Amino acid sequence: MSGPFSDLTETLFADKSVLSESYHPEEILERDEEIEEYRYALQDILFGRDPENVMLYGKAGLGKTAVTKYMTDALREEVASREEADDLFVHEVNCNGKTLFMVVRRLVNELLPEDASQFPKRGLGTGDAFDELYRQLDRLGGTHLIVFDEIDHLDDVNTLLYELPRARSNGHLETSRIGIIGISNNYTFRNSLSSKVKDTLMETEISFSPYDAGELRTILYDRADRAFVDGAYDKSAITMAAALAAQDMGNARQAIDLLRVGAEVAEKAGDTRVVDDHIENARTLVQRGRLRNRIRDQTQHAQYILETVAHLENRGQTPVRSKTIRANYEDVATSWASEPLTTLKSIQDHLAELHMLGFLRRTEKNHGLSGGHYYEYELDLEPGVVLETRETIEGEEQTV
Incomplete structure (x- = not known):
């Protein structure tokens, strides 16, 4: 009797670990x-x-x-x-x-x-x-x-x-x-x-400056030769992954992720070779994963503020002023058993930083002498990604 895995007899990968984040190459290229x-x-x-x-x-x-x-x-x-x-x-x-x-x-x-x-x-x-x-x-x-x-x-x-x-x-x-x-x-x-x-x-x-497309190609060819079986990728797919990563952040991790996820997309489709279309499909999946990592990279209280704005966004209460964000942020920090920041200025500093990093959109409001000058904020990404990532992070913290 055949089982759910019985038809999985071939793979594009000779050594998939070469494309993992934990892999440490014996030789460092382009540095x-x-x-x-x-x-x-x-x-x-x-x-x-x-x-x-x-x-x-x-x-x-x-x-x-x-x-x-x-x-x-x-x-x-x-x-x-x-x-x-x-x-x-x-x-x-x-x-x-x-x-x-x-x-x-x-x-x-x-x-x-x-x-x-x-x-x-x-x-x-x-x-x-x-x-x-x-x-x-x-x-x-x-x-x-x-x-x-x-x-x-x-x-x-x-x-x-x-x-x-x-x-x-x-x-x-x-x-x-x-x-x-x-x-x-x-x-x-x-x-x-x-x-x-x-x-x-x-x-x-x-x-350490960002890699250019040529440097990323060198790195990807080296990884691909180790990671894939013979004939499992087109050279144009390597060029495309390198170009996409160079245009974005010049990030080797992103380029390698594009190649790995592209190969996974190819395998799911039953294809025996990674081509440009697989890299293009991988682009959306990798961007979502990178966004989660960028959220993880923020300080604890910056994450609480992002989570706060995500909740406000889901309730249809954005764009919103920093005073409102502060009141809701205190509840979020307390819910995770953390002591909230005590001043509005500290909240505003985090909001400015999150805006600069591309997490938030900021709109300037100026109502003259009667209404004053202030900023309103809203998320510049999906609130669901923020809330899912925050839940995962807190779950991991509790298991440590």
Whole structure:
């Protein structure tokens, strides 16, 4: 008796994982200049010297995390053969949605011996967590590179970036060294730091620019040769996926997603080759997925405000002023057991940012001396996508 899967005997994919977000290529293509800058920034580690701090800037999908993984893996391998180099430890923390205490606590728990009790979630403060972090770093000794991905989303980033680079000079560390690698999607992140933090960091800045269509073609041909069986794609489909991604954000992740989803569309249709039409059909599906990821990339309270406007949109109450948004936002934040922002100005700042990022439409109103000057806001995307994404995010948070 045949089952629902019995007719699935062929696939376009030789290794589909090559097109997944978790895939780390052995060779990084089209980022030679950035790799060279990175190499010089990290070279002191090979000679037992204090590592430089490094800040990477660029929008999502431009290779920052992939290049960092590639460089730290290569560095660890090289350190193992160098007598002058201390033992190297690399720690990775994603800062999105995290408090400073959560980030430091996670580092502490990663460093603790296996038989030690975890650092408590409650009862101790951030200062206690830093003290324990320093104890564990010195217990291990060596050089520690700490990679803070999405560092621009951390709530008290000034304290983190002031505390860690000065730990050795302030006498908190004796046998270990710390280097910071910060990864930010925000090109202007450094401008938000305090002057004393900027003076302390003395970091190397590496900016990742968008890929052009030619660079994306090179990346896609390399992935396609590994991902698909022979003869499973047209060259024109590669060219189209690269061109679409280059015209949009210059984003390698988007280009790879277009190729993967295009192949999935082809398989569902029973076709044996990915062609231009499959890439075009994949475009709508990928755009919807990218929108969900962009919502996830926003800070917690920016997401609450988006959710608020989505509810107002569904009730037919938009365009709407910031005062009304604030009143409804407080209910949304409270419903997720979060303390709302306290000032109208903070809400207006988030609204301005969400407008600039393309999530909201803003209409200027000016009624003269009697009515005043103000803005009204409405969503510039489907409210259903916002609400579905928010439900998913909160569901994931509750399972952590």
